[in-house]
Amino acid sequence: MTAQPTQQTRRIWVFIEQEDGAPHPVSWELLGAARRLAAELDAEHAVVEGVLLGHQVAPIAQEAFRYGASRVYLIDDPVLALYRNLPYAAGVSRLVQSYQPEIFLVGATTLGRDLASAIATRVQTGLTADCTELTIDPKQQILAATRPTFGGNLMATILCRQRRPQMATVRPRVLPMPQPLAEAAGELIREPLDMAEEEVPVRRLRLIPSQQQLNLEYADVIVAGGRGLGGPDGLPLLEELAQALGGVLGVSRPLVDAGWVSAEHQVGQTGKTVRPKLYIAAGISGAVQHRVGMSGADFILAINSDPQAPIFQVADLGIVGDLYQVAPELIRQVRALQGGDDHVR
Amino acid sequence: MHTVVAIKQVPDTSNVRINPDTGTLIREGAPVIINPYDVHALEMAVRLKERFGGKVTVLTMGPPKAAEALVECIEQGADRGILITDRKFAAADTLATSYVIAHAIEAIQAEEPVDLLLFGKQAIDGDTAQVGPGVASRLDVPLISYAIQIEAFDPAARRAIVHRRIEQGIEVLETSLPALLTVEKEIAAIRRAPLPNLIRAAGYQPEVWSADAPNPFDPASIGIKGSPTIVGKAFTPPPKEAGELVHVADVGLAAAVSTALAKIAAAGVVATLPAGAKGGSP
Ligand SMILES: Cc1cc2nc3c(=O)[nH]c(=O)nc-3n(C[C@H](O)[C@H](O)[C@H](O)COP(=O)(O)OP(=O)(O)OC[C@H]3O[C@@H](n4cnc5c(N)ncnc54)[C@H](O)[C@@H]3O)c2cc1C
Ligand SMILES: Nc1ncnc2c1ncn2[C@@H]1O[C@H](COP(=O)(O)O)[C@@H](O)[C@H]1O
Numbered sequence: 001m002t003a004q005p006t007q008q009t010r011r012i013w014v015f016i017e018q019e020d021g022a023p024h025p026v027s028w029e030l031l032g033a034a035r036r037l038a039a040e041l042d043a044e045h046a047v048v049e050g051v052l053l054g055h056q057v058a059p060i061a062q063e064a065f066r067y068g069a070s071r072v073y074l075i076d077d078p079v080l081a082l083y084r085n086l087p088y089a090a091g092v093s094r095l096v097q098s099y100q101p102e103i104f105l106v107g108a109t110t111l112g113r114d115l116a117s118a119i120a121t122r123v124q125t126g127l128t129a130d131c132t133e134l135t136i137d138p139k140q141q142i143l144a145a146t147r148p149t150f151g152g153n154l155m156a157t158i159l160c161r162q163r164r165p166q167m168a169t170v171r172p173r174v175l176p177m178p179q180p181l182a183e184a185a186g187e188l189i190r191e192p193l194d195m196a197e198e199e200v201p202v203r204r205l206r207l208i209p210s211q212q213q214l215n216l217e218y219a220d221v222i223v224a225g226g227r228g229l230g231g232p233d234g235l236p237l238l239e240e241l242a243q244a245l246g247g248v249l250g251v252s253r254p255l256v257d258a259g260w261v262s263a264e265h266q267v268g269q270t271g272k273t274v275r276p277k278l279y280i281a282a283g284i285s286g287a288v289q290h291r292v293g294m295s296g297a298d299f300i301l302a303i304n305s306d307p308q309a310p311i312f313q314v315a316d317l318g319i320v321g322d323l324y325q326v327a328p329e330l331i332r333q334v335r336a337l338q339g340g341d342d343h344v345r
Numbered sequence: 346m347h348t349v350v351a352i353k354q355v356p357d358t359s360n361v362r363i364n365p366d367t368g369t370l371i372r373e374g375a376p377v378i379i380n381p382y383d384v385h386a387l388e389m390a391v392r393l394k395e396r397f398g399g400k401v402t403v404l405t406m407g408p409p410k411a412a413e414a415l416v417e418c419i420e421q422g423a424d425r426g427i428l429i430t431d432r433k434f435a436a437a438d439t440l441a442t443s444y445v446i447a448h449a450i451e452a453i454q455a456e457e458p459v460d461l462l463l464f465g466k467q468a469i470d471g472d473t474a475q476v477g478p479g480v481a482s483r484l485d486v487p488l489i490s491y492a493i494q495i496e497a498f499d500p501a502a503r504r505a506i507v508h509r510r511i512e513q514g515i516e517v518l519e520t521s522l523p524a525l526l527t528v529e530k531e532i533a534a535i536r537r538a539p540l541p542n543l544i545r546a547a548g549y550q551p552e553v554w555s556a557d558a559p560n561p562f563d564p565a566s567i568g569i570k571g572s573p574t575i576v577g578k579a580f581t582p583p584p585k586e587a588g589e590l591v592h593v594a595d596v597g598l599a600a601a602v603s604t605a606l607a608k609i610a611a612a613g614v615v616a617t618l619p620a621g622a623k624g625g626s627p
Binding site: 019085086089109110111113114116117118120121122124125126127128129130137144148149150152153154155156157158159160161162163201202203204205206207208209210220221244245246269270277278288298299300301307312313314315316317318319320321322325326329330333334337338 | 356438439440443470471472473474475476477478479481482483487488489490491506508510511512513514515516517518519520521524572573574575576577578579580581582587588589590591592593594598599601602603604605606608609610612614615616617618
């Protein structure tokens, strides 16, 4: 367990987030980014390593190796069975102090945001939240972390010149998912937590699970509706289209604010970042706060009655028309295509 | 029962204008508001005061203009407002900000004990959500982020039960006090300010703290010196090239839709749509 960083080893760390033994896919997205950063930084000496905390979670390390970690630091302890800020922050901060990574990436999930800031404060370094792009500044050889500010109206590239590690969080689905290797081996380094349950001031009494597991972030097809629906009665129509395409329902924020639909469906800056293969935006104007959440989709179809709507600027194809005409026709034609009935051929 | 609430005055981001040439925020005439989440944090503090007695202290670090925000907090039911302002604090990132707020809370605590610290879940100007967790780490008090409800609160036994929203649902936690909560809007609904508060606020002058008095801050931990991160550059996001538009009014409904489906199928993005399909013809 002793740290023996050779003078030249430059560690790029990724926090491997897990809950109940299930790794969060954002961890793999970050490992993909870390590999790219390692190549940009110093292909010879930069290494990509994972940090994993939990109880009986060692199998997750194997997965981390397949996504490109050459080493995983594991703190496995019953105190870590459920995420709590204090033991996680204390454990990770100690690892940081022993191994001195140069860059440290954490998912901007509920858990990751809670944790990353506590670590950065403990080790007194800089943290850039919710980055949309990570590169190495070629001149200064440091991390250039770009993020939206002022409600997405402005992008800022943040640098952390002196202190280490340079920390950044990235939301799920902002970075592409890398291909895992079929087989890969790495080194597992076990470290102790050194904290007893009695030292943790917070205890989970219970969990009220959310009724539906929507998983908007990882949906392949999203049919999203906006204020153009005019009322909650239009939502079943879009749900039907989503179902026909094997997708799920997304919405713009006003629909959540109006109480038509629960917040889990919201796409955008204060909702979810999504990266589906197909995003259909119906009756959504395309405000910047909405676009930052969905512009990473592979294909965007926008339906809007106003040809000037800004959503058309990010759409691959726009249909100028009334969604109450277009959506039913889409459902009809999609069903016809899938049913493969006669009049399609 | 003493609650300290940290608030921030922010530009109303639904109304910001960006100078397209310089890529910077046009601050002149930009309306400012109290960060929306912080208003709900204050409301929660006022409700606890109504139930248990005691007092609510509000603090903010910002420009002299932020005094207005503190006066608004007095209207809403706060008892004491502290404005921490000094040019030396300028250009603080979240690490320097959390130092200043934590140090100020220690000074308040030295005067009278604090039972609860309430923060917004994030400030809408930067959306970082870092300052609350940072302050909790510095003060070494339990942190509960994304809090949506206080189910039970017992200042005498120094325990509270708090609900927080996480990805799997709602987590119910028991914590010792003092604790630091960062709150969602659901934590407490805003009420109209009662008349006596308005009258008191009309003549209220917040206390002003500088970098040196009444409690000196460590010069190396504030402002630019205390901020490890800097903005390398700022720019407006580049526009993407717009795609093709088909008008239902020009080509007809069925043709517009079949064109769209053919394009989607050609892009090969949806497994349930056979590639090579020409779109469902009418
Ligand atoms: C700090 C901040 C954070 C925010 N975060 C988010 C966020 O996360 N997500 C989000 O979505 N928004 C967010 N917003 C709100 C955002 O600025 C916009 O107000 C919102 O996205 C607009 O929603 P909309 O497009 O549904 O409504 P509108 O802007 O009202 O657009 C409705 C559109 O429907 C069209 N339309 C009307 N009738 C029809 C019809 N019959 N057929 C076809 N088209 C029709 C209209 O032409 C119009 O373009 C945020 C705002 C702020 C200030
Ligand atoms: N300058 C400040 N003064 C007082 N409180 C602040 C300040 N900046 C942030 N906060 C508090 O920290 C919360 C989170 O802010 P942020 O980390 O900037 O998203 C806010 O909702 C406030 O409660």
